[in-house]
Amino acid sequence: MQLSGFGCCSNASFQFGDFSCPRSLKKNFSDRINRSSAPSTSDYYVLGFSGSFGCEGLRKTHRPSSCRRYYSKSAAVRCSVSETARSRDDIESVVRALQSRERFPKKWMGQHYMVNEKVNGKVVDAARISPGDLVVEIGPGTGALTKTLVAAGAHVIAVEKDPDMASLVAERFEGSGKVDVVNVDFLKWPLRNEVTKYLEKASLASGEQKLAKVVSNLPFNITTDVVKRVLPMGDLFSTMVLLLQDEAAIRLVDASPDSGEYRPISFVVQFYSVPEYKFKVPRKSFFPVPRVDGGVVRFDLKKESEYPPVASTKNFFSMINSAFNGKRKMLRNTLQHMFTPSKTQAALLSVGLPETARPEELTLVQFVEFYNEVTKLSQKGRERGDKALFQVA
Ligand SMILES: C[S@@+](CC[C@H](N)C(=O)[O-])C[C@H]1O[C@@H](n2cnc3c(N)ncnc32)[C@H](O)[C@@H]1O
Numbered sequence: 001m002q003l004s005g006f007g008c009c010s011n012a013s014f015q016f017g018d019f020s021c022p023r024s025l026k027k028n029f030s031d032r033i034n035r036s037s038a039p040s041t042s043d044y045y046v047l048g049f050s051g052s053f054g055c056e057g058l059r060k061t062h063r064p065s066s067c068r069r070y071y072s073k074s075a076a077v078r079c080s081v082s083e084t085a086r087s088r089d090d091i092e093s094v095v096r097a098l099q100s101r102e103r104f105p106k107k108w109m110g111q112h113y114m115v116n117e118k119v120n121g122k123v124v125d126a127a128r129i130s131p132g133d134l135v136v137e138i139g140p141g142t143g144a145l146t147k148t149l150v151a152a153g154a155h156v157i158a159v160e161k162d163p164d165m166a167s168l169v170a171e172r173f174e175g176s177g178k179v180d181v182v183n184v185d186f187l188k189w190p191l192r193n194e195v196t197k198y199l200e201k202a203s204l205a206s207g208e209q210k211l212a213k214v215v216s217n218l219p220f221n222i223t224t225d226v227v228k229r230v231l232p233m234g235d236l237f238s239t240m241v242l243l244l245q246d247e248a249a250i251r252l253v254d255a256s257p258d259s260g261e262y263r264p265i266s267f268v269v270q271f272y273s274v275p276e277y278k279f280k281v282p283r284k285s286f287f288p289v290p291r292v293d294g295g296v297v298r299f300d301l302k303k304e305s306e307y308p309p310v311a312s313t314k315n316f317f318s319m320i321n322s323a324f325n326g327k328r329k330m331l332r333n334t335l336q337h338m339f340t341p342s343k344t345q346a347a348l349l350s351v352g353l354p355e356t357a358r359p360e361e362l363t364l365v366q367f368v369e370f371y372n373e374v375t376k377l378s379q380k381g382r383e384r385g386d387k388a389l390f391q392v393a
Pocket residue numbers: 109110111112113114115138139140141142143144145159160161162165184185186187217218219220222
């Protein structure tokens with residue numbers, strides 16, 4: 001198919017060459033798209049890509065910033081139809097769904113839709129969904145993963161920030177009785193209260209006490225916040241399966257003192273869960289194509305009785321955060337506002353670590369031992385009236 005100077009074809013090699021076409025041609029193109037009531041497959045591709053990458057004036061909803069980004073990334077623009085031809089139905093349905101709302105993927109909402117159904121199947125398998133499971137899905141988008149979750153027998157609470165996508169997914173599953181859509185930012189949603197209500201209702205109905213699960217093809221920019229928010233809820237959730245940026249996925253699972261990617265979130269993951277990297281997802285499985293590949297991680301959430309024993313998790317994590325404010329500095333210096341340098345040194349020596357230890361050298365177990373010891377020493381100091389030496393903890 002050839003449209004007004006925009007080079008494109010039905011399914012083989014596909015490339016937008018002419019971005020500098022006159023506005024009148026773009027307008028003509030836009031009009032043709034808007035008029036087309038039942039476009040062919042290739043029209044959908046053209047519509048999708050032009051919307052995502054395209055020209056100002058095509059849609060009033062189009063944002064110049066996202067336009068520029070996709071526009072300038074020829075690799076992304078090239079997102080070849082031949083690559084995605086195998087999953088043509090998926091990309092078609094995503095584009096059709098977006099078209100129904102006159103919408104295009106929003107960069108600032110992390111909207112990279114999954115267009116490979118096999119990946120959704122593998123994500124659901126990784127979550128070991130069985131009939132009757134309650135699943136919180138963060139960001140259902142067009143509902144592609146939701147559909148696979150429902151097919152596996154889950155009841156899905158689909159939490160979507162974008163009102164357009166929320167209404168779209170609500171319509172898609174209307175009457176199924178299997179999907180409840182909540183149009184809210186997941187990070188602001190009262191997760192504990194809401195999920196507790198659902199679980200109570202489910203256990204009344206089935207007489208069975210089951211925990212919920214979180215499954216999501218996550219907007220990459222909220223990964224850390226989601227991990228920090230959900231993992232400490234092992235009393236509500238048994239499992240969380242996330243499709244993340246591949247690098248982030250590897251970092252979260254493999255964090256160790258030698259990895260160079262050691263940071264407070266690594267401790268949150270290890271403290272509250274047992275993570276497992278499941279598989280890589282090539283970037284071409286998304287629409288629009290992101291700059292990086294994805295990776296799927298399964299987190300098995302620990303129960304409180306399985307957490308490493310610390311007197312106060314709140315204080316333990318504030319100590320970790322303080323320590324990593326100066327990742328390469330000695331703990332006796334970075335923790336001065338919490339413990340005196342002499343107490344820090346004494347505690348380090350007492351648990352078999354050098355008094356010059358730096359945070360990037362300690363494992364979670366060593367941090368736990370150190371924290372318990374320094375807290376104990378500080379407590380003793382306090383009992384002796386040595387208040388000046390113990391400031392917080
Ligand atoms: C990567 S897309 C995934 C969409 C869909 N699940 C899929 O696999 O195709 C991320 C989705 O999360 C939504 N989203 C972004 N930020 C969110 C937030 N803070 N809370 C809930 N949903 C959010 C976006 O609107 C988008 O629909």
